[in-house]
Amino acid sequence: xxxxxxxxxxxxxxxxxxxxxxxxxxxxxxxxxxxxxxxxxxxxxxxxxxxxxxxxxxxxxxxxxxxxxxxxxxxxxxxxxxxxxxxxxxxxxxxxxxxxxxxxxxxxxxxxxxxxxxxxxxxxxxxxxxxxxxxxxxxxxxxxxxxxxxxxxxxxxxxxxxxxxxxxxxxxxxxxxxxxxxxxxxxxxxxxxxxxxxxxxxxxxxxxxxxxxxxxxxxxxxxxxxxxxxxxxxxxxxxxxxxxxxxxxxxxxxxxxxxxxxxxxxxxxxxxxxxxxxxxxxxxxxxxxxxxxxxxxxxxxxxxxxxxxxxxxxxxxxxxxxxxxxxxxxxxxxx
Amino acid sequence: xxxxxxxxxxxxxxxxxxxxxxxxxxxxxxxxxxxxxxxxxxxxxxxxxxxxxxxxxxxxxxxxxxxxxxxxxxxxxxxxxxxxxxxxxxxxxxxxxxxxxxxxxxxxxxxxxxxxxxxxxxxxxxxxxxxxxxxxxxxxxxxxxxxxxxxxxxxxxxxxxxxxxxxxxxxxxxxxxxxxxxxxxxxxxxxxxxxxxxxxxxxxxxxxxxxxxxxxxxxxxxxxxxxxxxxxxxxxxxxxxxxxxxxxxxxxxxxxxxxxxxxxxxxxxxxxxxxxxxxxxxxxxxxxxxxxxxxxxxxxxxxxxxxxxxxxxxxxxxxxxxxxxxxxxxxxxxx
DNA sequence: CTGTTAGCGCGTTCAA
DNA sequence: TTGAACGCGCTAACAG
Numbered sequence: 001x002x003x004x005x006x007x008x009x010x011x012x013x014x015x016x017x018x019x020x021x022x023x024x025x026x027x028x029x030x031x032x033x034x035x036x037x038x039x040x041x042x043x044x045x046x047x048x049x050x051x052x053x054x055x056x057x058x059x060x061x062x063x064x065x066x067x068x069x070x071x072x073x074x075x076x077x078x079x080x081x082x083x084x085x086x087x088x089x090x091x092x093x094x095x096x097x098x099x100x101x102x103x104x105x106x107x108x109x110x111x112x113x114x115x116x117x118x119x120x121x122x123x124x125x126x127x128x129x130x131x132x133x134x135x136x137x138x139x140x141x142x143x144x145x146x147x148x149x150x151x152x153x154x155x156x157x158x159x160x161x162x163x164x165x166x167x168x169x170x171x172x173x174x175x176x177x178x179x180x181x182x183x184x185x186x187x188x189x190x191x192x193x194x195x196x197x198x199x200x201x202x203x204x205x206x207x208x209x210x211x212x213x214x215x216x217x218x219x220x221x222x223x224x225x226x227x228x229x230x231x232x233x234x235x236x237x238x239x240x241x242x243x244x245x246x247x248x249x250x251x252x253x254x255x256x257x258x259x260x261x262x263x264x265x266x267x268x269x270x271x272x273x274x275x276x277x278x279x280x281x282x283x284x285x286x287x288x289x290x291x292x293x294x295x296x297x298x299x300x301x302x303x304x305x306x307x308x309x310x311x312x313x314x315x316x317x318x319x320x321x322x323x324x325x326x327x328x329x330x331x332x333x334x335x
Numbered sequence: 336x337x338x339x340x341x342x343x344x345x346x347x348x349x350x351x352x353x354x355x356x357x358x359x360x361x362x363x364x365x366x367x368x369x370x371x372x373x374x375x376x377x378x379x380x381x382x383x384x385x386x387x388x389x390x391x392x393x394x395x396x397x398x399x400x401x402x403x404x405x406x407x408x409x410x411x412x413x414x415x416x417x418x419x420x421x422x423x424x425x426x427x428x429x430x431x432x433x434x435x436x437x438x439x440x441x442x443x444x445x446x447x448x449x450x451x452x453x454x455x456x457x458x459x460x461x462x463x464x465x466x467x468x469x470x471x472x473x474x475x476x477x478x479x480x481x482x483x484x485x486x487x488x489x490x491x492x493x494x495x496x497x498x499x500x501x502x503x504x505x506x507x508x509x510x511x512x513x514x515x516x517x518x519x520x521x522x523x524x525x526x527x528x529x530x531x532x533x534x535x536x537x538x539x540x541x542x543x544x545x546x547x548x549x550x551x552x553x554x555x556x557x558x559x560x561x562x563x564x565x566x567x568x569x570x571x572x573x574x575x576x577x578x579x580x581x582x583x584x585x586x587x588x589x590x591x592x593x594x595x596x597x598x599x600x601x602x603x604x605x606x607x608x609x610x611x612x613x614x615x616x617x618x619x620x621x622x623x624x625x626x627x628x629x630x631x632x633x634x635x636x637x638x639x640x641x642x643x644x645x646x647x648x649x650x651x652x653x654x655x656x657x658x659x660x661x662x663x664x665x666x667x668x669x670x
Numbered sequence: 671c672t673g674t675t676a677g678c679g680c681g682t683t684c685a686a
Numbered sequence: 687t688t689g690a691a692c693g694c695g696c697t698a699a700c701a702g
Contacts, residue, residue, distance in 0.1 A: 014689045029687060032687085051694090053694095054693095
């Protein structure tokens with residue numbers, strides 16, 4: 001592999017000059033610049049990124065920490081982050097936190113140790129304090145899916161409470177009054193925020209919130225299955241079910257279908273996230289859109305703007321969810 | 336940030352000794368080792384990975400190139416690769432090829448330029464020749480989802496033809512004789528292999544293959560929608576549809592349901608991949624299991640074994656697909 | 671078992 | 687505008 005020395009020798013200049021043309025330093029004569037460029041091409045020269053990083057103390061790499069890699073949720077986000085960063089020749093190092101504080105911290109340490117220029121974090125288990133302290137360190141961080149007021153400008157998040165509100169308001173407006181709710185894990189911020197929205201909508205329609213109609217799921221399909229069985233077996237009356245994400249809806253609906261219930265004839269459903277599958281399952285899901293891929297993109301843009309001083313980029317911090325009406329919720333009794 | 340010099344000074348040894356204990360080199364006296372360890376802890380020392388890489392010419396990073404990051408397919412694969420590698424303190428740099436030759440090559444160059452110790456590639460567009468040549472370079476590669484006989488030991492793949500065969504044989508055994516097939520893009524290897532299996536099964540049952548019943552999709556939900564509409568509008572007779580992946584099945588089924596057809600009453604479906612959602616859509620999908628996450632894990636193990644000399648790992652190259660019978664296919668006319 | 675000494679390839683002063 | 691020299695933090699011979 002050719003080094004900067006080889007290029008310098010071939011071009012008849014010093015290595016400092018080669019370094020200058022590489023780094024777009026303008027203080028180079030046009031003729032010498034061309035000579036160097038030619039030499040680089042002839043030798044198929046490629047800079048050694050380790051040496052660059054060591055000397056410059058900057059790696060052009062961004063650490064991305066997500067909760068999980070499988071599932072329909074993080075793929076689109078990762079895709080957007082990768083493409084936005086890649087377009088500017090930065091690269092992505094990924095790590096997974098599994099929503100466990102210890103692993104999240106471990107992963108952050110890992111990424112920091114790898115000399116990342118910045119971190120994009122989608123973490124759920126670590127405390128606000130930890131993140132605030134981390135944000136004061138040398139490596140900039142951006143938070144996705146989390147709002148911490150002390151560092152609000154570094155947060156890219158969805159108004160989850162509004163989303164929960166919209167979902168429940170929809171079934172209320174359809175006329176439902178007995179509404180079950182399948183929540184996400186209470187330890188996750190977005191889960192409690194969505195539930196708050198749910199309660200807010202109920203209150204607005206003067207419908208009392210009944211804890212017995214609210215069951216906690218795990219955000220996965222199976223959680224929807226378990227929750228639905230529990231709800232159905234409790235022999236409580238309800239005509240609609242609002243779930244904190246689409247995966248749980250699909251699990252819940254599968255239980256209903258198995259038991260011979262019609263959806264949305266007997267039971268209406270509203271989901272959350274609008275995952276790609278939402279429009280292809282039967283019935284097509286009425287759900288709340290979660291622009292997760294846009295949030296990923298925005299996190300990348302934030303970095304480009306703030307770390308690499310790539311201005312003229314407009315950054316939005318809060319995303320607002322929208323209701324997507326399809327076929328899984330109807331007026332009660334309207335079979 | 337403390338350097339190796341600081342540690343050496345504090346421990347009262349030379350930097351070479353510090354380097355030795357870091358690299359688990361046993362040629363260090365127990366007492367001095369403890370002194371060094373203590374000094375490292377006190378200083379909160381963390382090695383500079385760039386300097387390590389520069390000096391050792393090895394980065395402990397693996398480049399992973401996948402076709403896409405979204406969709407239900409690559410997430411599980413990435414998850415397994417990440418966790419297997421991470422467990423041995425290696426890290427993953429990801430790149431996306433989008434199934435376009437130019438981008439795939441570009442990404443390979445990119446990862447190579449980043450000094451990856453090895454590459455895991457899931458590429459579809461580049462030629463066999465390119466990969467063979469690449470495999471002879473300095474950086475080891477492993478191929479996922481692709482078989483090239485010249486470098487078969489570096490290939491981790493699924494017997495796609497067998498999978499296609501199993502899917503179609505299933506509906507044949509149920510008694511179907513008029514069977515439509517929704518293929519993946521013909522430019523993708525796995526798509527043509529699966530189609531081959533389909534034809535083989537037909538031949539075995541003396542059912543002639545009719546090109547008019549075979550339509551090419553794009554492996555996405557929408558492709559299933561378009562293909563199904565085309566099939567239905569062609570007014571041809573068929574009682575079963577075999578799709579080259581589950582996403583297309585879900586799209587296809589949604590069209591049928593919209594047009595009032597019963598599944599599997601009027602039309603039987605068999606998919607391919609057994610994506611997580613397959614068991615939660617209605618009807619539950621009969622499909623061919625594609626152990627993509629195991630293949631990801633195996634690719635990682637291959638590297639650990641061959642690059643980092645981590646022996647005692649057993650590596651399997653070929654994975655065999657299995658039929659998963661659920662509810663989307665029945666005997667014809669059995670409503 | 672431990673210390674000394676070269677580099678690894680490049681960025682970045684400082685002079686010229 | 688260009689070049690010489692030093693240092694980034696660490697690994698890997700080679701001595702001792």
